[in-house]
Amino acid sequence: MSEERGEKGRPAIDPAGFAALVEMIGPDMPEVVVDIVDTYQEEALALLGEIVPAAANNDAERMVRPVHSLKSSSGSVGAQTLSQLCADLESHLRGFGPPMDIAAQVAAIREEFERVTAELAVLREGLIEE
Numbered sequence: 001m002s003e004e005r006g007e008k009g010r011p012a013i014d015p016a017g018f019a020a021l022v023e024m025i026g027p028d029m030p031e032v033v034v035d036i037v038d039t040y041q042e043e044a045l046a047l048l049g050e051i052v053p054a055a056a057n058n059d060a061e062r063m064v065r066p067v068h069s070l071k072s073s074s075g076s077v078g079a080q081t082l083s084q085l086c087a088d089l090e091s092h093l094r095g096f097g098p099p100m101d102i103a104a105q106v107a108a109i110r111e112e113f114e115r116v117t118a119e120l121a122v123l124r125e126g127l128i129e130e
Helices: 015-025 030-056 060-076 080-093 102-129
Strands: none
Touching: 015 030, 030 060, 030 102, 060 080, 060 102, 080 102
16 A cells, blocks of 8 residues: 555555455455446546535535535545545535635645545556456
8 A cells, every 4th residue: 555644644545444345346356446446536536626616616505515425435435534524524514514714625625635546546556466
């Protein structure tokens, strides 16, 4: 696994979370896990493509759905920090969280997504080599 660490020294992809995904799919089916990783990255990028302009326009209503979707899908591939960043933003957008600088939170989400993408690329290559 990549040694790149984010805040609090956490890896971008939780090893136990990713291992659970591999176990659920089946360790003898790495091509399916690779497909899931590829699909996640494509869809997450599209969701960010909705979140960023909505945030720039202060359009909380347009941000809620893609933030919620990114939160859920990130958690499913073991990207726990990214999932939590999205959960915090979603809570704020729904009026349950504390005051928040939305632009800064979206920037943190984008930065964490870059870490997730880099780490998933390493994990993906490891699956292909098996």
